[in-house]
Amino acid sequence: MxxxxxxxxxxxxxxxxxxxxxxxxLANHRLDPLSQMIRALIGTRTYDEVTWAAFIRLHQAFPDWETLTTAEPDGIEAIIDPVVGADQKARQLPILLRVIRLKRGDLDLSFLAHEPVDEAMDWLTRLPGINPKIAASTLAFSTLARPVLxxxxxxxxxxxxxxxxxxxxxxxxxxxxxxxxxxxxxxxxxxxxxxxxxxxxxxxxxxxxxxxxxxxxxxxxxxxxxxxxxxxxxxxxxxxxxxxxxx
Ligand code: SF4
The missing domain is CATH 1.10.1670.10 (Helix-hairpin-Helix base-excision DNA repair enzymes (C-terminal))
Structure with a gap:
């Protein structure tokens, strides 16, 4: 590079x-990669404490992320509000998950632990709504623990x-x-x-x-x-x- x-x-x-x-x-608690990605997406331009509360509510409503693929955006928005841009993020989330499932066959992102870091960043940033910051936090802050800033x-x-x-x-x-x-x-x-x-x-x-x-x-x-x-x-x-x- x-x-x-x-x-x-x-x-x-x-x-x-x-x-x-x-x-x-030091890193303490790490989410699985998909949860970290969802948390990062709903957290864009939002204070951390607001994001964490919204993420916890969302995970309680959808303990299996698979069910989020068919969820109505209005219902998601009501759960993640007041994160900034809740309406747009609520529309993005089911689409993002459906694209991942189409590309991979399931929602398991653990394969990113074995990809070269640059290729993992490229794969993630080709997903809808995933910018370099969300991609990097998916790799660095989740259980993937990849060497990414x-x-x-x-x-x-x-x-x-x-x-x-x-x-x-x-x-x-x-x-x-x-x-x-x-x-x-x-x-x-x-x-x-x-x-x-x-x-x-x-x-x-x-x-x-x-x-x-x-x-x-x-x-x-x-x-x-x-x-x-x-x-x-x-x-x-x-x-x-x-x-x-x-x-
Ligand atoms: S990093 Fe530089 S610009 Fe920022 S507070 Fe320190 S001295 Fe000022």
């Missing part, structure tokens, strides 16, 4: 500085301000450029941790509207120290808003 703007990796000092602030980030709006904003990725790239280009910079020997646990360090950093310090550069553990390595949001228009490829990115 080649990148037009990849720099020598700065991910290790970023990880180490943020770990000193937030502590080590989940790039949400917070991760994107922080890494862009750090100069690790260029502004204006698509979500997949940003993902590819960051993956290109992953140090040799990093595991899925390292990438899981990097996401869960960058995300709270973006939520609490390197926020969109008022980055607290004076308090930032990365200010000695950040070329954008002192930036304000007026100088720093967000790239919209990730469709997020400050504080809400979904898992």
């Amino acid at each position: 080649q990148s037009p703007y990849a720099l020598p990796s700065d991910l290790t000092p970023v990880r180490d500085r943020l770990r000193a602030v937030f502590g080590p980030q 989940v790039v949400d709006p917070h991760v994107h904003r922080v890494t862009r301000r750090l100069g690790l990725v260029a502004a204006g790239g698509t979500a997949r280009q940003v993902y590819d450029d960051l993956m290109f910079q992953v140090p040799q020997g990093w595991t899925e646990a390292d990438l899981f941790e990097l996401h869960w360090l960058l995300k709270p950093h973006g939520q609490s310090i390197c926020s969109h509207f008022d980055p607290a550069c004076a308090l930032c553990a990365l200010k000695d390595i950040c070329p954008r120290v002192g930036v304000s949001h007026d100088q720093d228009r967000e790239v919209l490829a990730f469709g997020g808003r400050d504080g809400a990115s979904g898992r």
Whole structure:
């Protein structure tokens, strides 16, 4: 994989500085891959606590995801509301599951544990409604535990301000450029941790509207120290808003 703007990796000092602030980030509970995909899809542009509550209600209503393939969108919407875009997500979910079943014969995504990561990302992002962030979270946060960095709006904003990725790239280009910079020997646990360090950093310090550069553990390595949001228009490829990115 080649990148037009990849720099020598700065991910290790970023990880180490943020770990000193937030502590080590370890994976605990993991969903199966299909559940994680559904959770990520309904969580787009929605706060995590709202998403988790909606996901739990949805899973209680459809304990066997197979029954979701024939569910009425209106009924799904009533269950997942108030996630952002509940009506659109309610229409997407049965279609997504039916396409998976058509392509695979069932809803089992465990085969993705054995595919090369790039091919697994490609397979997932060809599914309707599955963007690179949802695909990456399906691979990285589920029981698949693949070595993939989940790039949400917070991760994107922080890494862009750090100069690790260029502004204006698509979500997949940003993902590819960051993956290109992953140090040799990093595991899925390292990438899981990097996401869960960058995300709270973006939520609490390197926020969109008022980055607290004076308090930032990365200010000695950040070329954008002192930036304000007026100088720093967000790239919209990730469709997020400050504080809400979904898992
Ligand atoms: S120095 Fe400022 S712009 Fe750079 S990462 Fe820290 S908070 Fe963000």
